[in-house]
Amino acid sequence: MQEFLRYFVEGIDPFNIIRSVNALPSLPWYNALFVLCVIGPLVRYQGPIVALWLANLVVPHRLFPPPPRSMVQPPLVSVVIAGRNEAAGIAGTIRSLLGCSYPRLEIIVVDDCSTDDTFSIARSFEGTGHVRCYRAATHSGKPSCLNIGIQRARGEFIMIVDADADVQIGAIHEMLIPFDDPKVGAVTAHLRVRNARDSFVTRMQEIEYAFNVATSRLWRSHLGILSIIAGAGGMFRAGALRLLGGYDTGLGDDTDVTMRLRKAGWTLRFAPHAIIWVDCPATWRGLIRQRSRWERNMIKIRLRKQIDILRISLFGYGNFLMMLDQILVRFLAPMLFLFGLVWYVATDPFTTSRILTFMYWIHVWETVLRMLAANDVIGVPRLGALPLAPFLPLYRLILRLALLPPIVKELLRIGLRHGYVPEKIWRETPHW
Template sequence: MTTNSVVLYTHLTQNPSPAPVKGKTFGVRPAPSTRRYISVAQKFWISQTGALVWVSLSVILSLPWLRDLSEVIGFVSAILVITFIAYVPGYLVAFLAVSLLVDRQPPFKVSDPDLPITILIAARNEAPNIVMTLQYIANQNYRGPISVVLVDNGSTDGTADVALAKARELKLNLLCLREESPGKNFALNAGLAKIVTPYFITLDADTLLHRFAVKHIVARLLSSPPDVGAVAGHVLVRNSRDNFLTRIQEWDYFLGIASIKRTQGLYQGTLVAQGAFSLYKTEAVRQVSGWPDTIGEDIVLTWKLQQAGYRVYFEPTAVAFTAVPKVVRHFVRQRSRWARGMVEGMKNVPPWYQPSYLKKFLTGIDLVIPVIDLFYTLVWIPGLILACFGKYYIVGPYTLFVLPLNIGVSLIMYTYQLRVFGQLDLRVRKNRLGFFAYVLIYQLISSPVSLWGYVQELFQTRRVWR
């Protein structure tokens, strides 16, 4: 990767209606490859084999580290420490890397859909953001009719009035509802009751749709088997230039979250059809009784859909840009809420309740994530501090062995994202500082925050809407 290539996308807000580039065809995939077909099951076992080979190599190379650490904390404790800060994370990253290499997104069978679509927005005090969100909805390159259901969840800043005025200006079909019960699930369920189209999109009030977002996400669902109940969109950061914290999050969305969703989509079990931007079959959501009263309502809904026999896909060319927290307090609140939502998903729909081994495996990974976060927070971070003083018991040369693998995954995903951006006529922009901070220190931030979310769920502390 050259220094000029460590860049990210330009703000979509600079051009709300990007004109198609001469010679480019949007919404149409290249002709299918003549390569030998590899089934999803075969890809899964290829990835498992690659991950196990990596772990085996890691075990062999870590034997001196195990010996040295055993002399300090004992053999059993040393095994536990190395397992959850090296072996298990290494296995998961290796599985991710091989999965990304073998993945081939199938072409659209329906490339230019025209079915009516409803966009459902739950909003609370979003008057400053809702105008631009509606503007980008109105600018969609989509042949079918688009209507909007906005549910005002107890706003005090005139969100509904601002939205109605903007909708009249844009000639946008907008239905505005009022839901006083605090909680995003109540707002979404109130809107669900009013939806009359067979498909609908959930969209956060501060999230901007790329011009081809609706077209591509609907095309993916219509090109999929009938048991696909939802498609998660590709959410990226639009305010990365605000400060250092948003710069790091830009890479997390661009590489980390996107690579995980792409891998889960490959195995037909995307674990979160995120409320920020996803497409659902209306009858499927109603079949599982809509969004539950949980802090991670979109996570639990997705797992309930999978338990009911539906598959959940991910469409990388259906892009939306969201505003991420730029204050540490808000970042901690958001990511701890995500961690709580993951635990709620496992409590409501345990992995062993999932109908296929692929979904059991994907959801089962979440059982070990809290343990990894625990060891990173309480063992690895203190070990890093000790290493600064020349004590390499926990963090030392052997722990750096996984770093090339992390960089490799980033390079694979970066190359893939460039292809996606090329199809959408999105340019990339520089963010070197955010990249190196993401690779080197992001885990130091995210693991303690996630651990705090698990503690909150354990003690059932008060939930907040945002």
Template sequence: MKPNLTPIKKQKNRKYYFTIQKKFWFSHTMSFMWLILSIYLSLPWLYDLSDIVTMPGAIFIITGIAYIPGYMSAFLIVSLILDRQPNFKNEFPTESVTLLIAAYNEEKGIYQTLKYVTDQDYTGEIQVIVINNNSSDKTTEEVLRAKKELKANISILHEPNPGKFNALNTGLQYVQTPYVITLDADTLIHPSAVRYLVSRIKSSPEDVCAVAGSMLVRNSRETIWTKIQEWDYFLGIASIKRLQGLYQGTLVAQGAFSLYKTPCVQEVGGWPDAIGEDIVLTWRLLQKEWKVYFEPLAVAFTDAPTTLAHFAKQRSRWARGMVEGLKEIKPWQQPQVYTRYLTGINLLMLYLDLVYTLCWLPGLVLAFFGIHWIVGPMTLLVLPLTFVSYSILYLYQKHYVFRHLNLRIRINKLGFILFILFYQMIMSPVSLYGYLQEFFKLRRVWK
């Protein structure tokens, strides 16, 4: 990967400017019109299904597998069309930043992670603090080797209490710079990643307290599971991040790679004791009426799970973290209308995943035998919206993000087909498992 020091061409100011508030309500209006059309077209399906499961049951099922997903997809499409990333005020800031890396048994990859940090094109000072979280391997030796060979400003701390939140909070005590960045020990960052993170927060209003970086898959060629996840990160997660960033309420400034204003993190007490510590932290920041942005050019590459079992552990952990956030801060407790809506969607996901798992998947089996009670032609109405939203984001990623970062999109047709056709069939049951883990208070496992 090579840095791109050529300034990005600034977008011209448009004659007619849509405020965020106007974009928000216009997107809802268009989505509501799509919802009305969907309901009208689905009336025969609704009546037929009601003969089998009663009218309330039919409404419960169809709302969960068609109406709400269609509304959300329409809202996403219109919002992406209206989204215009604000210009950077200064693409080459020089403020000092501290980078925290919590490390538990990371001897295999920590040196390479630190090498990519030292290769940044950022001209300001980057102070690196690695917090060894009770590792039993040679993590410490590898960090010391990187410090010596790379001649970098690297410090190492030791935190014996298990848990990523403990490690990060230990590191936070030593941060003296105005900005702090968290980076996972197995994540590689693009040479311009730190610069774009700092540029975004320096170009933002004062009430922006954090900027989430953009995560992509590094090991997409490894297994069929990583091939599928490459498209989830590239299209699915990125589209949601852009939507949330547009409405100034990115719901997860992920610990894998995000920047925070140090005083803001300190004010909310640092990272909480939660399996989704980054989710709960972000929601606490939003509750303070601060805003969280997303910077698509601040790219980091992470290793995705290579097996279904590992994937299920990771995504169920994410789902459980979302529930932790919902339990601590209810959507209606969020002070801004945008974040109330966005966290409200997360609350709806519990219902949607439940209906998808217990109704849509059995309905798919029935459809295979010619019984179209649940899965039929009407359920395909959501597919055009999905293809449109992914097409919009693909073009954006290709022409704005990858072109500016001197990156190329890998050819991965099989992964894309499997992602479109089968990904949700895996995700909903896995997420439901994560919700149940939190409900029954099962033992928390970070890895």
């Protein structure tokens, strides 16, 4: 243990870092493979943000859209909000939309048989003339309720917003800009963490959102491989969404509708200045529950239901590259790293502990660089979060280890049903 701690501290010494790099060619094959499984993803994660950083310095006008267009007659935008037992947040969401400065707006609230005051609170805004409220006949889940709202929407564009989100002033104007291109079928907003200062867990998620929601979606959008239209804040061309038949009432989350839009040939875009504030889980338990659902749905939808998007002859090279990148980055690379780490620690924990500490410090410096680049390009995360960089690799490791059991269960088809899907709907859903 003393040797391990000594190498851990030496990881901040540039001389020792250079010596460790020089020692890489002489490592046994299994240690070299472990290092490769760490360095490879780092290059993949770091490369795009460095390219964004350089582009922001040299050609910033190519990264960001022009100022909002001057519209003689702004199009009608229908905002659909579906939720169950959202009394604590629904009023704030509606107020943020009414005050977001967009003139032609209708807000459609669909209540999924809440047992609290969600419906009555939403109806109290009907006097504004911009809000219409409906209640589902039975508890049917969020996708079914979104479809109710989509059917009743009259706007040229349909925006989906979570019932506990805040839409920042100007966000709708910004999301409409990419639709000047008739090939664009949907635009995703820039999600920011509203409760970032609530706990250590939310502070870590603020940094994650800066990487995975802001900068990642920015470069993916420019390369045409954007993989998600956020369910908390996405805008669709109404015709495109209706041609899909709305959301799949069983596994109809944001990933599924995004894949279907891509298959239909629509272009997807990210609006970096369209900011929507959302709350993240403030506890480890809540975070693991949320991410477990995300990871299991990733397998359900990407690796099973929509895996045919890899067929180049049907859906093109762009969709193939998008899906291949998702499989490698979100599934294979983390799994290989975890299994390699466990195997390495179990078989040779301390005799070559410099490898582990070297990998840790590489992650720390990589995180610092990404934080600085993301702040310069898109304004997040806050520079005050830089002291948290040494904790992010440990946070990621703990989270990945915690998510391993649900991933294995999903791969083995154990406990397929999620609690958020009503029993009636689940019985009618193909079990992917």
